[in-house]
Amino acid sequence: MIHEFIISDLTVISIYVIVVLSFNLTVGFTGLVNLGHMAFFGFGAYASALLTLSGVPWYIALPLAGILTGILGAIIAAITVRLKGDYFQIVTLGLVFIAITISRNWISLTRGALGLPGVPEIIRNNFHYMLFVMAILTACVIFFYWLTNSETGKIFQAIRDDETATAILGKNTYLYKVLSITISTFFAGIAGSLFVHYIQFVDPTIFDLEFFVLILAMLIAGGLASIKGSIIGVFSLSILLTSIRFIFADISPELIGAMRQMLFMLILILILIYRPRGMFGKVDV
Amino acid sequence: MPLLDILPQLIVNGLIAGSIYALAASGFSLIYYVVKFQYFSHGAIMAIAAYSFFAFVNLMHLNYILAAILTIIISIVVTLLKNLFVYGQLRKRKATPTISLITSVVVLIFISSLLLAIFGSSTKIISFYNKTFDFGTFTITLIQVSVIASAILLFLFLWFIVKKTKFGKAMRALADNKDVAQIVGINPEKIYIYTFIISAIFGAIGGVLLGLEQNLYPRMGIPIIIKGFIGSVVGGLGSVPGAIAGGLFIGLAENIGVLYLPTGYKDVISFSVLLLFLLFRPQGILGVKIRDT
Numbered sequence: 001m002i003h004e005f006i007i008s009d010l011t012v013i014s015i016y017v018i019v020v021l022s023f024n025l026t027v028g029f030t031g032l033v034n035l036g037h038m039a040f041f042g043f044g045a046y047a048s049a050l051l052t053l054s055g056v057p058w059y060i061a062l063p064l065a066g067i068l069t070g071i072l073g074a075i076i077a078a079i080t081v082r083l084k085g086d087y088f089q090i091v092t093l094g095l096v097f098i099a100i101t102i103s104r105n106w107i108s109l110t111r112g113a114l115g116l117p118g119v120p121e122i123i124r125n126n127f128h129y130m131l132f133v134m135a136i137l138t139a140c141v142i143f144f145y146w147l148t149n150s151e152t153g154k155i156f157q158a159i160r161d162d163e164t165a166t167a168i169l170g171k172n173t174y175l176y177k178v179l180s181i182t183i184s185t186f187f188a189g190i191a192g193s194l195f196v197h198y199i200q201f202v203d204p205t206i207f208d209l210e211f212f213v214l215i216l217a218m219l220i221a222g223g224l225a226s227i228k229g230s231i232i233g234v235f236s237l238s239i240l241l242t243s244i245r246f247i248f249a250d251i252s253p254e255l256i257g258a259m260r261q262m263l264f265m266l267i268l269i270l271i272l273i274y275r276p277r278g279m280f281g282k283v284d285v
Numbered sequence: 286m287p288l289l290d291i292l293p294q295l296i297v298n299g300l301i302a303g304s305i306y307a308l309a310a311s312g313f314s315l316i317y318y319v320v321k322f323q324y325f326s327h328g329a330i331m332a333i334a335a336y337s338f339f340a341f342v343n344l345m346h347l348n349y350i351l352a353a354i355l356t357i358i359i360s361i362v363v364t365l366l367k368n369l370f371v372y373g374q375l376r377k378r379k380a381t382p383t384i385s386l387i388t389s390v391v392v393l394i395f396i397s398s399l400l401l402a403i404f405g406s407s408t409k410i411i412s413f414y415n416k417t418f419d420f421g422t423f424t425i426t427l428i429q430v431s432v433i434a435s436a437i438l439l440f441l442f443l444w445f446i447v448k449k450t451k452f453g454k455a456m457r458a459l460a461d462n463k464d465v466a467q468i469v470g471i472n473p474e475k476i477y478i479y480t481f482i483i484s485a486i487f488g489a490i491g492g493v494l495l496g497l498e499q500n501l502y503p504r505m506g507i508p509i510i511i512k513g514f515i516g517s518v519v520g521g522l523g524s525v526p527g528a529i530a531g532g533l534f535i536g537l538a539e540n541i542g543v544l545y546l547p548t549g550y551k552d553v554i555s556f557s558v559l560l561l562f563l564l565f566r567p568q569g570i571l572g573v574k575i576r577d578t
Contacts, residue, residue: 033383083567086323089383090518091563097511098560101552209507213390220387258402258503265395272388273374276381285383 004126011130013238014137015195020218020230021144022187028224029148030180031160032081032088033285036095038215040185042206044069044192046103046110049119049202058122062193069189070182077181081174096207103204115203122197133194140187144227147183156180157225160283210261217268223281232279240267294423295540301429303536304436305498307529308491309513310520311443312484314528317517319460319480320376322385326367327488328510329396334360334492335501336400339411349413353493360489364481367392372481373474393506401503409501432494439490440529443483447525452479515559521569530570534558 019041026034048065052058080091103110110116123129147153158166159173167173196202205211214237222233244260251259277284309331316324337359341352371392375385416427447453458466459476467473495509512535513528520531535555542554562569 079564086382086522087563087567089386090323090522091567094515094518094556094559094563097515098556101556105550105553209390210394213387213394216387217391220384254406255402258398261398262395262402265391265398268391269371269388269395272384272391273371273378273380276378276384284381285387 007126007130009238009242011126011133011198012195013234014130014133015191015198016215016218016234016238017137017231018140018187018191018194019215020222020234021140021227022184022191023215023219024222024224024227024230025144025147025156025184025187026180027219027285028226028281028283029153029160030156030177031283032177032180034092034181034184035089035212036076036092036099037184037188038207038212039095039099040069040073040188041192041195041215042099042103042202043072044189045196045202045206046116046192047189048193049116049196050109052120052197053116053118058120058197062122062190062197065193066186066190069192070186073185073188074178074182077178077185081177081181096209096212100204100207103207110204113204115201115205117201119196119200119202121200129198133198136190136194141227141231148227152176152179160225213265213268217271219278220276220281220285221271221278223278224285225282226278226280229278229280236279240264290422292541292544293420295543296537297423297425297429299537299540300533301425301432301498301536302540303533304433305491305495305509305532306512306516306536307532308436308439308487308494309509310516310528310532311440311525312487312491313510313513314517314520314523314525315443315480315484315487318523318525319456320372320477322372322382323389323514324484325386325389325510325514326392326396327484327513328506328508329393330360330364330485330488330506331492331495331509332400332501332503332506333363333396334489335411335496335505336404336409338493338496339409339501343409343412356493357486357489360492361482361485363396364485364488365478368478368481373477376474376477393510397504397506404501404503406503411496411501413497428494428497432498435490435494439487443487443525446483452476456480512555515555517569518567519558519562519569521571524569524571527569527571534570 019037023034023037026032026037044065047068048061051061051064056064076095080088083091104112106112121129123132148156155166155171155176158171159176163173218234218237219230220233221237222231223229241264244263247260247263271278309327312327312330313324316322316327334356337356338352341347341355342349347355371388372385375388380388413428418425418427418430447456455466455471456476456479458469459471459473463473495505499505513532516532516535517528518531519534520527520529535558538558539551539554542550546554
């Protein structure tokens with residue numbers, strides 16, 4: 001029997017890989033710096049939690065959370081992808097802050113800061129759930145390999161490298177950009193659903209800047225526009241985080257949390273300064 | 286009490302909150318205008334200033350003037366250290382604006398954790414001499430009067446520097462066109478350092494005022510810089526007068542909105558304003574054009 005600790009880590013890591021892969025599709029492959037990705041992840045988590053809490057079985061709630069998140073992503077993309085440069089980043093970053101506000105204040109739906117406890121598990125046995133998540137992850141990895149090598153994937157990358165030229169070749173770049181965000185947010189919603197059914201709880205801290213920075217760091221450490229990079233990026237930063245847990249073991253708990261956070265942020269700063277392209281990155285953000 | 290009777294009080298409250306937001310927004314916008322990246326770690330400087338002032342006044346019992354001066358010095362030193370070790374290195378390596386933005390968020394979280402490590406997670410209150418003035422339709426405290434007064438003084442100081450000094454001219458030249466500015470002999474790194482110092486002074490005073498108005502907690506830099514960010518986007522990102530207008534607008538909208546919504550919805554109001562501006566007028570109130578890529 002594998003240790004419970006490792007099972008829990010591998011489940012969370014697999015979910016993070018799905019998030020980072022979907023994040024990479026828009027940021028790395030399509031060149032749309034969507035800083036609101038975690039808002040969609042959180043939306044998927046909330047959607048799935050609310051659906052299952054109101055009695056919908058998980059095998060409907062899981063895909064539905066993805067589809068609803070994808071639809072939301074398509075609507076937001078349809079409005080925002082025409083914005084250029086910094087404006088697109090600002091709008092998408094604003095989405096995270098808007099998500100925080102709604103989840104905190106729409107108390108009749110989300111119970112505000114109290115969060116939603118008691119989200120049902122999909123599979124009671126943690127080891128089996130880990131295998132289930134890994135199976136979905138494998139499907140995602142295969143899908144993203146196929147997508148990024150398909151004609152659509154090539155067009156995404158052409159838009160990133162030179163949008164005007166792609167438009168001249170007769171491609172509707174607007175539709176392709178919306179499509180990229182729709183696919184990406186669909187998977188973010190699926191990941192959010194898998195996450196919420198694992199930890200069985202969701203509250204507005206899912207939209208915290210710290211969590212967003214962690215996912216973003218995994219994306220950058222692995223490298224943009226690289227599927228292999230995303231997988232290795234998540235694994236290496238997760239291993240780093242886990243090993244930091246053991247460093248400051250003998251000081252007060254409050255201080256430990258702060259020291260770990262500082263050390264991790266320091267490492268991120270070094271990566272951002274010295275290796276902004278990460279391990280396998282092919283493009284700059 | 287009829288709703289309109291409390292309107293004067295709400296406007297006063299809005300101006301107080303708005304002044305602090307405007308201080309956060311103008312520091313953020315000034316860096317965006319000159320150094321060209323979204324400077325989220327400005328919130329961290331405000332938090333450091335609030336905690337330093339607390340430490341000097343309540344733990345070391347220094348007098349207020351000395352405490353304020355030391356706080357400003359600490360804020361400038363931390364800002365320059367950030368510039369030396371982080372932002373300067375990013376510029377040297379020609380980091381993209383997105384990488385700089387992410388780094389500034391990472392620095393913000395780093396400094397929040399540093400404050401947590403030093404001061405602990407319990408909230409702190411700066412105990413400070415205060416006095417309430419009653420004007421019949423509204424009341425205002427001495428601290429709140431000084432919030433508004435110092436904001437106005439700082440904005441006049443900034444206006445004077447940017448518009449009336451040689452340094453301000455160099456700064457505007459650099460902001461408009463870095464290459465041409467360098468050709469005529471302006472040293473960008475020097476101007477960047479002075480710009481960071483000005484933003485640190487704004488952050489220091491804004492942080493102290495924020496600390497006098499509310500409780501201190503290690504993550505306090507995050508919500509205030511989000512308000513500063515909203516203020517500068519609403520005002521027109523990259524325009525310092527716009528940031529001031531945007532900050533005041535957000536402060537007033539949040540407080541006057543209390544007429545119609547419960548106080549818990551203050552954040553909802555500012556984000557709704559942000560959303561409306563982003564969708565219909567992304568260039569903000571003053572309509573400056575920002576970088577297209």
